[in-house]
Amino acid sequence: MKGFASDNYSGAHSKIIEAVINANKNHEKAYGNDQYTEEAVGKFKQIFGDDIDVYFVFTGTGANVLSLKTVTQSYNAIICSEFAHINVDETGAPENLTGCKLLTIQTNDGKITVDGIKKYMYRIGDEHFAQPKIISISQPTELGTLYTVDEIKEISQYAKKNNLLLHVDGARISNAAVALNLNFKQFTKDVGVDILSFGGAKNGLMFGEAIIFFNTNLSANFKFFRKQSMQLSSKMRFISAQFTALLINDLWKQNAQQSNKMAQYLYNKIKDFKEIRITQKVETNGVFAVMPRELALKLQQKFPFYFWKEEIGEVRFMMSFDNTTQEIDEFVELIKGEF
Amino acid sequence: MKGFASDNYSGAHSKIIEAVINANKNHEKAYGNDQYTEEAVGKFKQIFGDDIDVYFVFTGTGANVLSLKTVTQSYNAIICSEFAHINVDETGAPENLTGCKLLTIQTNDGKITVDGIKKYMYRIGDEHFAQPKIISISQPTELGTLYTVDEIKEISQYAKKNNLLLHVDGARISNAAVALNLNFKQFTKDVGVDILSFGGAKNGLMFGEAIIFFNTNLSANFKFFRKQSMQLSSKMRFISAQFTALLINDLWKQNAQQSNKMAQYLYNKIKDFKEIRITQKVETNGVFAVMPRELALKLQQKFPFYFWKEEIGEVRFMMSFDNTTQEIDEFVELIKGEF
């Protein structure tokens, strides 16, 4: 039964599976020295230009943590939103594996600002205080909201002036591109982002994420950290072939368009129930809403979705590439039946 | 072109791909709470009994390091062969991620003994010395050799008497089972092994390894370590479905038999060349040999394989499940052409 629990509850798009089947030929060099990986890297270079470094890893947490680990020392600090995946969904992996402190900024919508960052830019050079080194933002945020191009630029300009780097957790980067109606480069590399976690699994891959260094000086030691952090796949082709399939013929766009559209569809169907209050702008593929806890519990029996803040009855509906109007309609009928 | 570089140069067995295709249906709960994972765990319980805990991870390094991390404190030491994968092929991941010291035993054939272990069993309780906590052996070893059941039992008995645990790196455990003509349980759980890294990728999987705790008290906190160490797959079904396919209808056996057989075939074809000297017993799917460096370099141009100790001209031929007599015959012809 398809529900709205997470965009990793869905399987893989059929074209992704096809790509995996096609990559399953003959012997290939292990650990990424294969033709499929070369091809996938080439696809990313078509998008972002040749002056980048691309690496594939297994998970979103892997992509984030390795992005951060590669450019930090253990006495550094990482600035992010309190809602950041790196702060609340990775079991302390960033702290544990980088040794760094996370400095978190309170927000209503998951979007941090220069004002929030400034709060932590003090005691620079003071050996008693973890030294800020990199800002990490999520685009879209964990609340489904979007940074505008100008908002990212403002952060990156502040970062550069203050000797900080800028990382983007793009676990759902395709949803952002579709929503902004921009190509990937325009709201990352072009506006000063240094490192991008480019998501795959939440947009129809079986598994696999990419890390893209826009500043290739930063990636000199990456390969050692990847192996040491257990994120190096031996039969790498089975990740990279998926990415090639995602990037050709705009499969990434088709998938993200569908999940974004379904979020809008759901939003429009439920926004006028007086018992339901939408809590975040619906800009990508997630819908956040407060509803009576009782109602939520009933609905969950038929359609899986998560409580976001259970204490206030806030829930999250997250759309996958394969969600359709059909299950949303059924879901809405179910709600109607409760009133 | 198929060669003999590594059993991870091959792709996946067609039945593995089929299983992946079949698992790509509908939505499933993420992170292992899905029916495919339940089924795969069930398969392992059929083999090893119900009193085990089974977890899936991405890589062999992941399986080894998490096996060790779950049961150690940072002041502990891990005893292993100097040739152990954990010692020479994991970029110091065991030290870095567990905090432990590796105490290595010199061997000729990759097999450690109680005598070697005893060398490190001193200063117990001395706070200045890393305290031995677990022994890790590879079955088969990285040199293709095998521990007999009695040899494992002797080590495990010593371990128990000395308050040590026993881990088996079974990256090629299927090759061992075939060679020993035993079921998996007989040379692991039945002889006192505590934790087993059960290999998949080197026996025809796309990716994926399992960790099996025979002592379920040890695994209480495993899930937290797995997530924090970035080895938790969101769409877990794509690992577990592969394992189910490997374990049903003895696919594991068929694959391992073929690679073991091909090693024997190669061995028999080259053992009598007077320019070639076999350096290790050929017990599983690897053949180690010394040959003139010039010859090796020439052969590598047509058939990929690795130098093991380049300074003495030692090379390794590692057979995959899909190697056939055909490429071995061609390879041998090539050798003959050189004399």
Add this chain to the structure above:
Amino acid sequence: MKGFASDNYSGAHSKIIEAVINANKNHEKAYGNDQYTEEAVGKFKQIFGDDIDVYFVFTGTGANVLSLKTVTQSYNAIICSEFAHINVDETGAPENLTGCKLLTIQTNDGKITVDGIKKYMYRIGDEHFAQPKIISISQPTELGTLYTVDEIKEISQYAKKNNLLLHVDGARISNAAVALNLNFKQFTKDVGVDILSFGGAKNGLMFGEAIIFFNTNLSANFKFFRKQSMQLSSKMRFISAQFTALLINDLWKQNAQQSNKMAQYLYNKIKDFKEIRITQKVETNGVFAVMPRELALKLQQKFPFYFWKEEIGEVRFMMSFDNTTQEIDEFVELIKGEF
């Protein structure tokens, strides 16, 4: 020139130096197996009872981090005030050395409450979220304020009910005891504290802090962590002899009384300046105040003290055991001269 920068700007009390001289006799076993350490441990047992474990380390950061490291796994979280020394003055050592995440509670006065703690008590058992294991409070706080006995008890009772431990950072624990007019045991062990960092350097020692485990089950592996974390002194007697001197004849009390009294003295002298606003209750040996930034900068030229929040002109005056009314009077004269 004596100022008010920190209670570690002062040297050591003359009786402490005397104790060091007296301990400098003959050979003693290294690493704490000496008569002086036995004596110091005995002194602590007189205070807290025999059912404790006492260990000496070099620094306050060492005492805090080792208290936490000994009882946590890397996937745990530590709950504390955002002002906690472990959060803002230890360069991320707690995160780096324990691997844990710090979950910080906003406060006005440095004192956390059960309500603040509850905010983080969710997703228990969820492998994606760092699992709370221990609460750390500072007594007195970094803002010079005090928890009442009942406030500590309320936290410890909540902790016990929720399977959490309670650590007290007592870098200035003597100042708290004097201010509360209680013996050490009454507001630590007696009200459910599990581990105490017992401060020395900020109350007249040359160097050295103690860690006291009220729950001796927790300290089984402490000695290994201490050595591995480089906090084991070879000539331990030179720490322990200082502690004995601090604890006999109530030197700890005499020192803390003086620094507390001087804080009151300063407070009473400056509280009525209309240009100066006291920002925290003066309960121990620190005085926090907002004053015109210009004025602060001028005063600092003669008397060292620190800005606390420079952006709002908040400063901290921290009194040492050897501060006297004389320098405070001079300081107040200086202020008067500015108006």
Add this chain to the structure above:
Amino acid sequence: MKGFASDNYSGAHSKIIEAVINANKNHEKAYGNDQYTEEAVGKFKQIFGDDIDVYFVFTGTGANVLSLKTVTQSYNAIICSEFAHINVDETGAPENLTGCKLLTIQTNDGKITVDGIKKYMYRIGDEHFAQPKIISISQPTELGTLYTVDEIKEISQYAKKNNLLLHVDGARISNAAVALNLNFKQFTKDVGVDILSFGGAKNGLMFGEAIIFFNTNLSANFKFFRKQSMQLSSKMRFISAQFTALLINDLWKQNAQQSNKMAQYLYNKIKDFKEIRITQKVETNGVFAVMPRELALKLQQKFPFYFWKEEIGEVRFMMSFDNTTQEIDEFVELIKGEF
């Protein structure tokens, strides 16, 4: 009772205590920003030249680990003797705190050679293998033996050619200087050493070690690592004043001469007992010998000393600055009484 267990069983030299007393005046800035630290750094610059960085830490393990941590990444390896203090006496602190692997070289006398180092200089650039970054030698070694100036130079030249750094664990560096009849600079900085752990506690200090960077580019981030690793003393003057006292009027030399002399004295007194076999050259302040285990156990009852390799009856006599001929004579009488 003075024995021969270790040069940290002795207390501090009276002039060291005097220096501590003299430093206990007035308030001083904390954390090393004080006049005593400036003076001590100046003393080291007189010895080694102005182009160095000097830092003080608490322990020898602290000095070694921080020397290594400051210049390594977690995927690096550290090459050392199997007898190195960092390998056998620091509870795995180097691995745990740097994340690096230790690559150990077997030796008879504790001295490694370029041939031994070369064994590990392979797979450079291979992401699966911990990458050698620094060589660490002990001068004198843990076996009391000495590297000649030429031997150090040979290692440092190999290091430079191979992009490696050279660290010297000089816990007993004064004993080496006296034995070589050279000044400190001649066998460290002048022959290409990059970082030196300069020992204090084993030559008459209460506590305290120095780290000297001869390549000041390496120390840019040291202060952050020191604080984060809990090796930053608040009342730093009490370490630095000791070092000043050690370095003026050649107190370091006087102390080391005495302990070296006493080793020679003991050596000459016992070398001709036919039941005793000296196992290492007596070049500094240690004497290693094999004797009947029964005899050793009897002697230990009166004079503390350690077994080195208990299984072969090898013992270690380590002389302190305050050992005299008197206790050696008594000890030798005791031996004679046994035959």
